[in-house]
Amino acid sequence: MTPPTARELHLMQCHRCRLVCARASVSDNAEHSAQYNFRQSCQRCGTRLHARKPNAIARTWALMIAALIFYIPSNLLPILHTSALHHDSTTTILGSVVALWRADAWDIAVIIFIASVGVPVTKFLVLALLLITVQLGNTRSRRERTKLYRLLELIGYWSMLDVFVAALLAALVQFGALGAIEPKAGILFFGLVVILTMLATLSFDPRLIWDSQPKNEQ
Amino acid sequence: MVHDPTQLIICDYCDSVYHRPALASHQQARCQRCDAILARHHFLSLDQLLALTVTAGMLLCFLLFYPVLLVQTRGQTHSATLIESVVALIQGPISIMAIVTAFAILVVPAMQIFLLLWILMYSRFSRRAPGFRYAMLTLTALRPWNMLEVFLLGAVIAIVKLTGRLEAMPAAGLFALGGLSLLLIGIAGRDLHLLWEKLP
Numbered sequence A: 001m002t003p004p005t006a007r008e009l010h011l012m013q014c015h016r017c018r019l020v021c022a023r024a025s026v027s028d029n030a031e032h033s034a035q036y037n038f039r040q041s042c043q044r045c046g047t048r049l050h051a052r053k054p055n056a057i058a059r060t061w062a063l064m065i066a067a068l069i070f071y072i073p074s075n076l077l078p079i080l081h082t083s084a085l086h087h088d089s090t091t092t093i094l095g096s097v098v099a100l101w102r103a104d105a106w107d108i109a110v111i112i113f114i115a116s117v118g119v120p121v122t123k124f125l126v127l128a129l130l131l132i133t134v135q136l137g138n139t140r141s142r143r144e145r146t147k148l149y150r151l152l153e154l155i156g157y158w159s160m161l162d163v164f165v166a167a168l169l170a171a172l173v174q175f176g177a178l179g180a181i182e183p184k185a186g187i188l189f190f191g192l193v194v195i196l197t198m199l200a201t202l203s204f205d206p207r208l209i210w211d212s213q214p215k216n217e218q
Numbered sequence B: 001m002v003h004d005p006t007q008l009i010i011c012d013y014c015d016s017v018y019h020r021p022a023l024a025s026h027q028q029a030r031c032q033r034c035d036a037i038l039a040r041h042h043f044l045s046l047d048q049l050l051a052l053t054v055t056a057g058m059l060l061c062f063l064l065f066y067p068v069l070l071v072q073t074r075g076q077t078h079s080a081t082l083i084e085s086v087v088a089l090i091q092g093p094i095s096i097m098a099i100v101t102a103f104a105i106l107v108v109p110a111m112q113i114f115l116l117l118w119i120l121m122y123s124r125f126s127r128r129a130p131g132f133r134y135a136m137l138t139l140t141a142l143r144p145w146n147m148l149e150v151f152l153l154g155a156v157i158a159i160v161k162l163t164g165r166l167e168a169m170p171a172a173g174l175f176a177l178g179g180l181s182l183l184l185i186g187i188a189g190r191d192l193h194l195l196w197e198k199l200p
C-alpha cells in the first residue's frame, strides 16, 4: 500500500516554512503541464508556492557542467606556495596527498583525498546519474536513487576542507626565517567547484524521480 | 479533501502525504516510499532553545578573540583565530575566497545566532518578534551554508600537515569551535521550521 502523493491530493508544501497548502485552482491543463507551477503564495510566509522546483533539470545540468569545467584547473593549478629559507615549492591537491602519503601520514592523506577527489567525483557521477535517469523516465530503483540524492546533501560542503586548511596554514605560517605559506589559484577554483556543486544539488528536485510511474501501475 | 492540511505532512523527497504522527521521545517517523525522515520528536522547549542560543553566542564571541591553533618556534608564538584565517586569504592572490570563507565561518553563524536570539527573546514574552517572517526565511536560507564543522576538521588537518616543520598545537578556541558547531547543528538545523508552529 503506497501513500497518496501531494500532487494527487492537490496539495503543495511550502519549501521554506513547510506549511501544507491546498492548491487554489486546479485546472486540467495545469495538471498536465510539465512545469507544475501555480501563481499562489504560502499563507504563512508569503513564498511563491511550486509543486516542483522550477526548471530543476536545466539548472542542475548548467551548474554541474560549470563545476566540472572549474574542476580541471582546480586540479592542475597549485593550491599552496611554500617559501622556506633555501627552497620554494608549490603543491597541487594531488601533490599534497602524495607528499602526505610518503611522509607516513597516510590517514590524513586519505581524508584529503576523499574530500578533494572522492567527494567531488561522487557528486558529479551521482548528479549525472540522477539527471539522466529522470530525463529517460526510468522507474527502476527509485528508492535507492532518492537515497543517493540524500547522500549528495550530506556530503555537500565537506570538500571546502582544502580551502580552510589552506587558510589556516597561511594564517599560521607567515613569518621570516621559517618561511611562509601562501594560497594559490587552485584553491580559488576548488572553492568555486564546491559552491557550484552545492547549488546544483539544491536546484535538483528529488520528487522528479517519483513522477514517472511504472506503466503497469497506471 | 476531508482533512485539515496543517495535520498533514509531505515527504520532501517523494511527495508522499501522511497524517502528522504523534511521536514519543527518541522516535522518528520515516517515509514508507523513500525512507526519508519525515519528523523527529522535538525535545527542546523554547526556553532551552534560548539558553543554547545564548551559549552559542558566547562561544562565537570567545572565538573572535581566542585562537584555534598555535605555533611555537624559538620562544615565539603565532596563532590563528577565525578572523586571522580569513585575513590570510585576503592577503593572498585569491582574495575572493576570503569572502566565501568569511561568509561560511563567521557571517552565517553570527546571523543564525542573532536571528534566533531575536525571535526567541520576544517569544519569552509570548510575542512574535518584529520581522519574524523575514528572520525565519533568512534562517532557512542560511542553513546549508554554515561550514563550521568543516573548518574544525580543517584545523585538525592543519596541525598534522605542519608536524615535522613546526610545532603546532590546538588552542582553547578549537574546543569552543567544536561546541559551537554542534550547538548550531542542533538549534539552527533541520527542525527549525517547528518555530513557525510553536510561535503562531
Ligand SMILES: [Zn+2]
Binding pocket: A014, A015, A016, A017, A018, A019, A042, A043, A044, A045, A046, A047
Ligand atoms: Zn511558507
Ligand SMILES: [Zn+2]
Binding pocket: B003, B019
Ligand atoms: Zn486520512
Ligand SMILES: [Zn+2]
Binding pocket: B011, B012, B013, B014, B015, B016, B031, B032, B033, B034, B035, B036
Ligand atoms: Zn518519501
